[in-house]
Amino acid sequence: MALLVSLPGGILDMASVLLLLLPAACLQAGNSAGSNRVNTFGVNQPARLSGVEGGSIKIPFSFYFPWELAKDPQMRILWRRKYLYGELIYNSSSGFIHDHFKDRLILNWTQPQTSGVLRILDLNKKDQTVYFCQIYLNTKRGVQSWQSTDGTQLAITHAARTIRKSPSIITSAVTTAGLEDTEGQRNPSLVNIGATVGVVVATAVLITPVYVMLIFLWWKKR
Incomplete structure (x- = not known):
């Protein structure tokens, strides 16, 4: 105090103002810190997830207080959907499950535990919405x-x-392709057989009269 009195007038006035403001600043800081301590509770969830129709999805969560x-x-985990404090779909304490999510x-x-995972099976288009995790527990404050x-x-x-072709369609296509490839062309084996048969027939036609004539002459001579 003696030090402040011995200072020049301007400095003394400034020091007085600072001393007056200091308690208010300390009080405000204390209130802010206390407020943060009181409100340190919440639930952590991923903002967005995507799943495939017919598949499954896991929604991880954690909470603090x-x-x-x-x-x-007596901790309880509830899950709601669509909007904040919306439709209840699950209750861990009673085992309740919404009809849409049965099994x-x-x-x-x-x-x-303060963390876990909610798993949704056999996803369908109606499952596309927002999901909220809700926490209930007993504390010494109620x-x-x-x-x-x-x-x-x-x-x-x-x-x-995946589009798959029927085996019958594939077989038909292969058969058709084979026919198209051989169209207008004769099978070499068939051509050879035809030529052979033609030669045999022609030979028989030429030789038969000669044999008949020889047999006739032999019979007449005898």
């Missing part, structure tokens, strides 16, 4: 509940289809 858990926290939802999570605000946008794409 500042409160001290009760002796029996198609699997939650890989066990209390008291039951707390919160969820992801953005969720995970799931896009469904069509599976690529």
Whole structure:
């Protein structure tokens, strides 16, 4: 204090103002830090995922909170779709599953873990929407509940289809191609057989009268 009094007037006034502002600044900083500590809770999910129709998809999630858990926290994981606090599709505590997802939802999570995976099987076009993970648990300050605000946008794409030709069609095409290749051309083996038959017939026609004449002369001489 004596030091401040001995300073020139301008410096003394400035020091007084700083001393007056310091408590307010410290109070504001304390409130801000306390506010951050109180609000450190949330759910982490991927913003976007895509799956193939007829396939499956995994939506990973994790959550965090500042409160001290009760002796029996009774953690529950709920999943909703379409919009914030929208249609309930899964409840880990009751085993509820929406009719649209019967036998198609699997939650890989066990209390008291703070992370897990929701798996959706046999995807179809109607599964394309936003999915939100919601957390319930008991703390020493009572039951707390919160969820992801953005969720995970799931896009469904069509599976690529492979076009296969019928074996009968392929065989027919091969046969037709073979016929087209040989069209207008004679089979060499058939030509040879025809020529041979022609020679034999011609020879028989020429030789038969000679044999008849010889037989007639032999009979007459005898």
